[in-house]
Amino acid sequence: VTTPAPTATPQSSPVATRRAARREQILDAAEAVLVADGVEALTMRRLADEVGMQAPSLYKHLRDKDDLLAALQERALASMGESLTAAGPDLARLAHAYRSWALTHPALYALATGVPLARDRLTPGIEDWAAAPLVAAVGGDEHRARAVWAAAHGLVDLELNDRYPPGADLDAAWTATIEAFGS
Amino acid sequence: VTTPAPTATPQSSPVATRRAARREQILDAAEAVLVADGVEALTMRRLADEVGMQAPSLYKHLRDKDDLLAALQERALASMGESLTAAGPDLARLAHAYRSWALTHPALYALATGVPLARDRLTPGIEDWAAAPLVAAVGGDEHRARAVWAAAHGLVDLELNDRYPPGADLDAAWTATIEAFGS
């Protein structure tokens, strides 16, 4: 079952569409700032500047900063889910896809997993959707799936936070993990 | 080999001792704020208030806020390492100790693992020391030890960040992890 990534764009009036487009444009700019300079650079003033307006104007398009972060989390989960889905059901390939996505999108990854996201601001089920390939890869056992997901998250999180000693062989750590959970 | 938790208190002059004591008192207050109200409550002004001075005065005892955070990380690693050492070499007991420590010290845990700590501000080797019980439990294989440590970190981090669906059976996820890595 391959459900497409949820895109919350119900049909509506042209003005609502314009508003939504502007919002999307702001989110694009936010993502660009995130990629270029990291989370700490993503301030409302910087974002406003990037999109060509004053900071208070942003609040016509975003409820507050948490709203912005939730929207970016949504994008991150969608993008990640697509990568995992594309990797197919093989555990080793999945693990590789997971790590690659995280390392090429460090700021988005931290945002997607590192903050206690407001579940009520995300489109329902997107988390499950993003994790579905993992569940499939371990044969549907949800406990095992959570264990694998946690192991992958831990490896990535520690790597992104520079937690390993300088010369550590992380490939070997990943291999040990994959072996432990059975190929 | 049971090396004691490093405590950086070389003998020195009485005035230096007084200064260090004051610093320790500030760190105690900081830890208390952390436990009581979380990281976001730990501001320099709040801390100064708690210890009975003005915010700028803190800078006579702390280089800057990162210095404060590094000192708290040090305390966290020491405390965690003690818990793990006390748990002994059994993997299941170690896992339980790891999870318990994290859940009873959520703010300290997040601080100890969640920020890319300045290694040069910590007493050297404290990370290795804290992780030593894990390495011992898996029989000295460092790759495997890193895999286990990452798995435990992932489970705890996702739990602390409310990443699991509301009714998720986390005990089962831990059990699956322990089984995967062999008791």
Place this chain on the structure above:
DNA sequence: ACCTGAACACCGTTCAAGT
């Protein structure tokens, strides 16, 4: 030696006011 008050350059956010 230790502490304070005033200040600086930032934050997120609100609100009246403009078009």
Place this chain on the structure above:
DNA sequence: ACCTGAACACCGTTCAAGT
């Protein structure tokens, strides 16, 4: 409908000045 300028209550941090 959309945007701005001024303002508020915060940050971390510096610095001259007091004792």
